[in-house]
Amino acid sequence: MRILLILLLLTAAPVLAQTPADAGGEVTSTDQAVDVEPGLADTRIAERIAQILDATGWYSDASVRVDDSIAFLDGTTTTTERKTWARDLAAKTTGVVAVVNRIEVEQAVELIAAMPATLDQARAEAETCSRCDLCAPRRMVWGEGPTDASLMIVGEAPGDHEDQQARPFVGPAGQLLRAAMAEAGCPPAYLTNAVKHFKFRQRGKQRLHQSPTRGEIDHCRWWLDQERRLIRPRLTVALGASAAFALTGRRAALTSRRGTLEPAIRGGDVLITWHPAAILRARSRGAEMRAELAADLSRAAGLAKERMGAQGVRGATSL
Ligand code: SF4
Known part of the structure; x- marks a missing residue:
């Protein structure tokens, strides 16, 4: 269900309801470009990326800022794949020319204990x-x-x-x-x-x-x-x-x-x-x-x- 929601966010209406956070799920590719209405301000592009990151439930304290078409990603996640996924998502968003990925990978305490x-x-x-x-x-x-x-x-x-x-x-x-x-x-x-x-x-x-x-x-x-x-x-x-x-x-x-x-x-x-x-x-x-x-x-x-x-x-x- 969450994957379906993410696909919808990647392809459809600009504003969608958010899904509850959930740390599970498989990391899939972000081959599909994220369209944003041409000419939108950096803030709207940042909101769009943040909305998708939030919907995955994979990121804590995620924040996205876009300055002069450069996306700055912050927050934490539990795997390198998810960090890379966020970077790829931002890079494929219309209006973004470069990504500074500052998301940190922190392994879940329960995972380390296991x-x-x-x-x-x-x-x-x-x-x-x-x-x-x-x-x-x-x-x-x-x-x-x-x-x-x-x-x-x-x-x-x-x-x-x-x-x-x-x-x-x-x-x-x-x-x-x-x-x-x-x-x-x-x-x-x-x-x-x-x-x-x-x-x-x-x-x-x-x-x-x-x-x-x-x-x-x-x-x-x-x-x-x-x-x-x-x-x-x-x-x-x-x-x-x-x-x-x-x-x-x-x-x-x-x-x-x-x-x-x-x-x-x-x-x-x-x-x-x-x-x-x-x-x-x-x-x-x-x-x-x-x-x-x-x-x-x-x-x-x-x-x-x-x-x-x-x-x-x-x-x-x-x-
Ligand atoms: S060790 Fe576990 S995951 Fe690996 S092949 Fe065997 S059953 Fe599958």
Whole structure:
């Protein structure tokens, strides 16, 4: 209902009743431009943006000021996505040429209290997770590696081999990854997946891998966030599009992003590269993609080492 109201505010009458504040809900894109009658004064534009922010119920003490077509946003919210949403909303409003986003992200006290204190506790809690439909009877496959690893490598989800052994990256794709890591001189890394349960469809006796949906990745991001928060790697590597989405919130095609660093939703940055399973599936380009994976891992190892030396203390990732 709230989303419907926001859509109405984005598209329809200039003055609408407000909905009660509510901190829940999914952050959706603000692709649609917000029309304001041409020539309106800055104050009216500010009112329009403030009205929409208020309707979401996501912002506390929100205030909007527009001076010479520059929008200044203040207030607090609970996630980076919501902060970004407010900026995008203002930027797409007619009459706004620039946005100064001063909204602060403050995590809800109850959310912080719900966070596991240790990696072992997080893993134990994930064993009974039912945030999405991929839970039992499959086995939960938690990450593996040094708990103070400077490098974290994130894949999509466990496959058949991983489900059977309850360990990440033990099938053919995992073997390819481990060989490429050795070749690249990677330090001991923490290996995990964006989604912790195997998704498949049954064909005869075979369990055919299926990619998790966006919703499943969103649900499971809680656990990936806990792993990153507790391990605090200097650098995280995303293998493939699902891991890249889980870590950055962006779903753009991988081809143009491979080999680049992008900011992670929860702080730190992410080096994006191929998933080894995609390399195994690729025919004519397989050798080239494998070389690119090794080159990316080599770069990741270098960056992690460099940051370890430069920082002396851990702290590349926040949550
Ligand atoms: S896939 Fe992730 S969110 Fe879904 S049940 Fe498993 S651990 Fe929970």
